[in-house]
Amino acid sequence: xxxxxxxxxxxxxxxIATSIPIGRYMARVFSGGHTWLDPxxxxxxxxxxxxxxxxxxxxxxxxxxxxxxxxSNLVMWLATFAIITLQGVLFLxxxxxxxxxxxxxxxxxxxxxxxxxxxxxxxxxxLSYLSQMIAITFxxxxxxxxxxxxxxxxxxxxxxxxxxxxGNFYVDTTRAAVRVLLPLSLVVATLILWxxxxxxxxxxTKASTLEGQEQTIARGPVAAMVAIKQLGTNxxxxxxxxxxxxxENPTPLSNLLETWSILVIPMGMVWTLGEILRRRxxxxxIFATMLALYLPLVALAVSQEIGGNPAIAAMxxxxxxxxxxxxxxxxxxxxxxLWATSTTVTSNGSVNSMHDSMTxxxxxxxxxxMWLNNIFxxxxxxxxxxxxxxxxxxFIAGMMIGRTPEFLGKKVEGRxxxxxxxxxxxHPLLILGGTAVASYLWATAPDPNTSLAWLKNPGSxxxxxxxxxxxxxxxxxxxxxEGLGDNTPFWNIATGLAMILxxxxxxxxxxxxxxxxxxKPVAPESAGSLGAxxxxxGLTLWCVVVILGLLMFMPVAVLGPIAEHLAVR
Amino acid sequence: MLTELxxxxxxxxVTMVLFGGAYHGVIWAIGRMVFSHQADGSLMRDxxxxxxxxxxxxxxxxxxxYFHPRPSAVDYNAASTGGSxxxxxxxxxxxxxxxxxxxxxxxxxxxxxxxxxxLVTASGGGLDPHLPVKAAEIQIPRVARARxxxxxxxxxxxQAHTEPPLWGVFGWARVNVFGLNAALDQRFGVSx
Numbered sequence: 001x002x003x004x005x006x007x008x009x010x011x012x013x014x015x016i017a018t019s020i021p022i023g024r025y026m027a028r029v030f031s032g033g034h035t036w037l038d039p040x041x042x043x044x045x046x047x048x049x050x051x052x053x054x055x056x057x058x059x060x061x062x063x064x065x066x067x068x069x070x071x072s073n074l075v076m077w078l079a080t081f082a083i084i085t086l087q088g089v090l091f092l093x094x095x096x097x098x099x100x101x102x103x104x105x106x107x108x109x110x111x112x113x114x115x116x117x118x119x120x121x122x123x124x125x126x127l128s129y130l131s132q133m134i135a136i137t138f139x140x141x142x143x144x145x146x147x148x149x150x151x152x153x154x155x156x157x158x159x160x161x162x163x164x165x166x167g168n169f170y171v172d173t174t175r176a177a178v179r180v181l182l183p184l185s186l187v188v189a190t191l192i193l194w195x196x197x198x199x200x201x202x203x204x205t206k207a208s209t210l211e212g213q214e215q216t217i218a219r220g221p222v223a224a225m226v227a228i229k230q231l232g233t234n235x236x237x238x239x240x241x242x243x244x245x246x247x248e249n250p251t252p253l254s255n256l257l258e259t260w261s262i263l264v265i266p267m268g269m270v271w272t273l274g275e276i277l278r279r280r281x282x283x284x285x286i287f288a289t290m291l292a293l294y295l296p297l298v299a300l301a302v303s304q305e306i307g308g309n310p311a312i313a314a315m316x317x318x319x320x321x322x323x324x325x326x327x328x329x330x331x332x333x334x335x336x337x338l339w340a341t342s343t344t345v346t347s348n349g350s351v352n353s354m355h356d357s358m359t360x361x362x363x364x365x366x367x368x369x370m371w372l373n374n375i376f377x378x379x380x381x382x383x384x385x386x387x388x389x390x391x392x393x394x395f396i397a398g399m400m401i402g403r404t405p406e407f408l409g410k411k412v413e414g415r416x417x418x419x420x421x422x423x424x425x426x427h428p429l430l431i432l433g434g435t436a437v438a439s440y441l442w443a444t445a446p447d448p449n450t451s452l453a454w455l456k457n458p459g460s461x462x463x464x465x466x467x468x469x470x471x472x473x474x475x476x477x478x479x480x481x482e483g484l485g486d487n488t489p490f491w492n493i494a495t496g497l498a499m500i501l502x503x504x505x506x507x508x509x510x511x512x513x514x515x516x517x518x519x520k521p522v523a524p525e526s527a528g529s530l531g532a533x534x535x536x537x538g539l540t541l542w543c544v545v546v547i548l549g550l551l552m553f554m555p556v557a558v559l560g561p562i563a564e565h566l567a568v569r
Numbered sequence: 570m571l572t573e574l575x576x577x578x579x580x581x582x583v584t585m586v587l588f589g590g591a592y593h594g595v596i597w598a599i600g601r602m603v604f605s606h607q608a609d610g611s612l613m614r615d616x617x618x619x620x621x622x623x624x625x626x627x628x629x630x631x632x633x634x635y636f637h638p639r640p641s642a643v644d645y646n647a648a649s650t651g652g653s654x655x656x657x658x659x660x661x662x663x664x665x666x667x668x669x670x671x672x673x674x675x676x677x678x679x680x681x682x683x684x685x686x687x688l689v690t691a692s693g694g695g696l697d698p699h700l701p702v703k704a705a706e707i708q709i710p711r712v713a714r715a716r717x718x719x720x721x722x723x724x725x726x727x728q729a730h731t732e733p734p735l736w737g738v739f740g741w742a743r744v745n746v747f748g749l750n751a752a753l754d755q756r757f758g759v760s761x
Contacts, residue, residue: 007738048587052580072577079581125649134589141588170580177584182592189596196625198610199600204648205612207620209628210635210750217626217647219610224596228588240651244693246625247610252740308686309657315670316681317689321701321741325662325690326652329639329699330740354652354693461656483654568658 004334008302011256011338015263016291022184022264023271023283029179030152030172031276037183045178052170059165062515065153066508068169069146073113076142080135081109084127093128094203095218100126107492112136114503115143115381117229117236117349117478118469118495120487124218124239129201136236137225141185144232145176147381150507151269152176152276154384157514158408159277161522166515176379180265181232188261189227195257196250197223222247230261233379235349235478243339243352244328255331255352259339266346266376269383277408281533286386289538290375293545294345297365297375301337304362308333310568323362326354337362344369346376349478356456356465356481360565363481364557367468370475371553372545373427381476381503384510386545390532391420391513393544397530397537407532409522419513423506427474428552430498434470435556437494439463454491456483460567464560473498613751622747623647627696630750633715636700636708636727638746639687640669643695653691666690677707699743702731716757726752 028035049056060068083090088099100108104120111118112135123132149172156166193199198219207215222238226248229236236242243249243258270290274283305327308319322333331339336353343350344366355366369375374385394412398405405412442448442455449455455462468481473495480486486495523529531537600608611625622628627638629645638645642653655662669689674681685704705727713720730749734740 003734003738010738044587048580048583051583053576054580067573068577071573072580075574075577075581079585122649122651133593134585137593138585138589141592142584170576174584177588182588185592186595190599193596193600193604193607196607196611199597199608200610201597202609205610205620207612207622207628209622210747210754211628211630211632213629215622215626215628215645215647217610217612217623218650221593221597223600223608224593227596239694240649241694244652245650246627246694246696246698250611250625252735256735256739311658311663312666312686312689315667317666317670317684317686318682318703319686321686323657323690324686324692325655325657325666326693327690328693328697329687329701329743330697332741335739352693354654356654356656357652357693359657456654457656457659459658461658464656481654482651483656564656564658 004306004332005302008298008334008338011259011335012298015260016267018260019264019267020271023268024275026180026268026272027275029175030272037179041179041183045174048174048178049170054168054170056168056171058168060168061164062153062157062166062511065166065169066511069150069507070504072169073143073146076139077109077113080112080139081105083135084108084131087128087131090128090130092130092133092201094201095128097126097128103489103492104487107496109135110496110499111478112139112236113143114476114499115147115232115234115347115379116473116476116499116503117234118472118480118499119236119478120492122240123237124220129220132225132238133221137228140225140228140232140234140236141177141181142173144181144228144234144379145173147379147507148176148180148269149173150381150511151383154387154510154514155273155276157518160518162520163518164515166518181228184231184261185224185227188231188257189223191257192226192250192254193223195254196247197226197254198247199223219247226258227261229350230258230348231265233262233266233346233348235343237350241354242350244354246328249352252330255335258350258352259335259342262339262342262346262348262350263376265379266382269379270376273383279533285533285535285538289541290386292542293372293375294341297345297368298338298341301341301362301365302334304359305333305337307359309359323359326357328353340366341369343479344477345372346382347373347476347478349472351479354482355468355479356483360561360568363464364561366479367471367553367557367561368550370471370477371431372549373475373477374545374549381507385506387510387514388420388423389545389549390541391416392424392548393537393541394530394532396544397540401530403530406523406530407517409525409529410517410520411523412517415516416513419509419516423509424548426501426505430474430502431467431470432552432556434474434494434498435467438466438470441490442466454485454488456485460560460563464564467556467560469495470498474502476503613747621751624745624747625698627698627746630746633711635750635753636705636712636744636746638700639697640689640691641695642691645696647696650695652693652695677711679707683707698745698747700746702742702744705744705749712753716753718757726756
């Protein structure tokens with residue numbers, strides 16, 4: 001048990017240590033500096049931009065930046081929607097998989113365009129190799145890069161003095177995809193391939209088992225996708241059970257690599273901020289605040305999962321390795337709990353165990369991660385959410401000390417607060433509103449267990465399944481309490497819309513907010529200024545995040561996981 | 570707006586070719602050149618070249634002369650995988666665990682406290698290829714009886730197929746069930 005906890009601590013330590021040089025590398029990439037990888041990847045970057053007829057010198061204000069973002073995403077949505085609905089008649093389909101049904105395709109493509117990767121299908125039986133490659137993996141690269149680009153634009157705005165130009169969307173996105181995500185993906189894909197993740201274009205194979213039966217083993221071009229789904233906070237797996245499947249995550253070493261891949265760019269982006277703004281102390285304070293939110297969640301999940309399921313312990317079974325329903329022997333309970341926490345505080349959403357089968361309080365941790373959705377965060381976007389909380393914290397702190405609130409020498413006024421509130425309130429509205437509608441439909445349906453048949457589990461856990469689905473959609477996370485029978489028109493369309501709103505509003509509103517801040521002159525900092533790079537501010541921010549970010553979810557937490565926990569004891 | 574749309578379309582096509590196509594090609598080529606066994610799915614063949622399974626994918630073993638893997642919610646269907654998704658308090662789940670426990674206690678002639686929870690809970694993907702060492706050990710007497718072999722010989726094979734934790738830290742010591750059963754057949758012959 002101690003060795004398991006040591007493994008968790010070691011994993012976190014390795015990831016933090018490596019996130020710093022990667023964060024600095026990203027800062028150089030986005031501010032046009034030179035790196036040792038330039039000879040390989042700069043020509044590729046130039047080629048992509050030239051072929052797309054992008055003028056790399058063109059500077060965009062926030063509106064033009066947002067317009068490029070939305071337009072390119074719309075085109076990608078349409079193109080990939082066409083591919084997966086027509087996959088049955090296209091090439092690279094050795095297992096003869098038919099085109100996807102329209103509401104499921106709407107959900108799937110919305111899910112991958114918004115970097116959510118919520119899946120209401122099982123990849124091995126619902127997508128051709130072509131779709132997995134040029135629809136899914138393609139979106140996993142480009143949407144992650146889009147999120148990083150949006151964050152970089154916001155960082156530039158924060159450092160600006162009467163600034164209107166935020167950079168160029170296509171240049172930033174290309175740099176993120178070609179010079180950050182691609183090199184890391186090449187390395188991670190090669191390493192997990194070595195560990196046993198398949199990479200083949202041949203179809204499923206038939207094995208004649210030792211007991212003489214036939215076993216059909218699905219495989220495909222898996223390694224390439226698994227690398228980017230981990231690194232780009234995408235999370236959508238090749239196979240239904242994601243990185244729980246031994247092909248997606250074959251060994252403890254692949255598990256370590258994939259866990260690292262979930263966190264390293266989201267963590268690195270916090271350091272990138274400090275490099276670009278030349279305020280390393282600010283990065284340290286924000287990173288420490290995020291870590292102080294993350295570590296208690298890890299501790300809760302790990303302790304609950306290695307503690308086991310009391311209902312199974314009551315049968316007298318040896319549960320010394322923890323709660324193992326839905327978990328794999330090669331990872332163990334503690335590393336599964338670490339993954340469950342990491343994948344939900346960032347907006348990754350890949351899994352290496354079944355979250356639906358976690359212990360009651362262990363299962364509360366992924367919920368909390370998605371409700372906050374700002375610890376390290378999705379590639380780029382998580383930090384954007386934290387930025388909103390920073391603005392609110394600055395405002396509250398300013399009110400408390402009776403001064404005009406300001407952040408980095410910029411006044412925070414009514415317009416900024418309105419935009420921050422919009423981004424802040426949408427998240428709970430989508431989750432609580434969506435869950436309320438689903439619960440109402442369930443409660444009023446005659447004999448819902450046969451007429452709707454959504455829920456795998458009865459009682460409070462069934463409520464948790466619905467709550468999880470909307471939390472995951474709104475947070476653009478993508479993990480699930482997979483017992484939910486979610487491939488129905490209601491769930492496909494409702495969570496599809498929640499994902500779209502949950503992606504574009506929290507990108508565009510902060511972009512507008514940051515632009516509004518950027519256009520203001522910098523006031524010289526004085527003794528009376530609020531220092532954002534102090535431990536006091538870190539503590540204030542931590543409290544604001546916990547109180548504002550979590551309190552509104554307290555009632556549903558009590559109805560779901562906490563009620564279930566109390567029922568067992 | 571039209572230039573914007575055109576740029577979006579071109580960018581989509583170019584990046585689709587790069588990340589949907591070329592990137593896969595590079596990883597595929599590395600697989601073919603360096604890791605072809607893994608790239609094909611770690612398939613295990615017998616002397617005649619027939620594929621008997623994958624060392625990474627659990628298959629169903631029910632006969633007494635084989636070690637049994639962890640329960641699978643999808644009956645070891647490697648073309649449609651998944652976990653049970655039962656919540657921890659679900660009565661159906663607990664009933665199933667109880668049934669598996671009773672079957673294991675009767676089949677291996679052990680006490681409930683000797684049964685590791687891995688043998689009564691379904692794995693996440695339904696294809697967990699491993700057993701913890703203890704879950705293999707309690708099966709040794711039964712396998713030895715069924716094969717008319719000395720338990721110590723079986724135990725030696727179990728040890729030979731035990732993978733240690735990575736760097737002594739990551740993952741429990743675990744037994745690869747397919748590898749072990751294939752070795753049993755090789756050593757003691759296939760009993761039909």
